[in-house]
Amino acid sequence: MVFSGVKDRLIPLQILNIGSDKTAADYFHHQPPTPDEMENAIMAVEDEVIRIRAAIPEGAQLCTNDLSIRDIAIIAGLAEQPELTMSLDTMERTFDRLAAVMLGRPAASEGIPEENSFAARLLILREFMHHLGFPDIAIVTKD
Numbered sequence: 001m002v003f004s005g006v007k008d009r010l011i012p013l014q015i016l017n018i019g020s021d022k023t024a025a026d027y028f029h030h031q032p033p034t035p036d037e038m039e040n041a042i043m044a045v046e047d048e049v050i051r052i053r054a055a056i057p058e059g060a061q062l063c064t065n066d067l068s069i070r071d072i073a074i075i076a077g078l079a080e081q082p083e084l085t086m087s088l089d090t091m092e093r094t095f096d097r098l099a100a101v102m103l104g105r106p107a108a109s110e111g112i113p114e115e116n117s118f119a120a121r122l123l124i125l126r127e128f129m130h131h132l133g134f135p136d137i138a139i140v141t142k143d
């Protein structure tokens with residue numbers, strides 16, 4: 001689950017009609033997805049993310065305890081620890097690695113999973129961070 005909030009007030013962001021499995025099933029018909037499939041998914045995810053922009057409070061921070069987002073941070077090169085902070089730039093470099101795979105580079109050479117749900121999860125995170133103005137995401141271990 002992804003949250004947005006200011007200090008101790010966290011707001012679950014469950015009001016979107018997207019998810020990694022749904023996005024992968026709806027838009028990715030090849031593994032890895034083709035660039036056209038990714039572009040169509042980006043447009044759909046952007047529409048959903050932009051729809052909630054006004055609900056994000058000023059000064060909000062993006063945080064999650066979702067293990068799949070933690071996996072993205074580890075794949076991006078962050079060292080395993082109880083709390084991680086992944087910057088927008090680090091996430092973008094990871095998305096660039098996915099783009100290289102979509103253009104024919106073997107996923108193993110980029111160190112990323114081949115599953116389309118991973119591609120969709122990374123895409124959704126990217127659009128959240130870009131369009132909602134989050135410079136980073138805090139990833140914490142569940143208590």
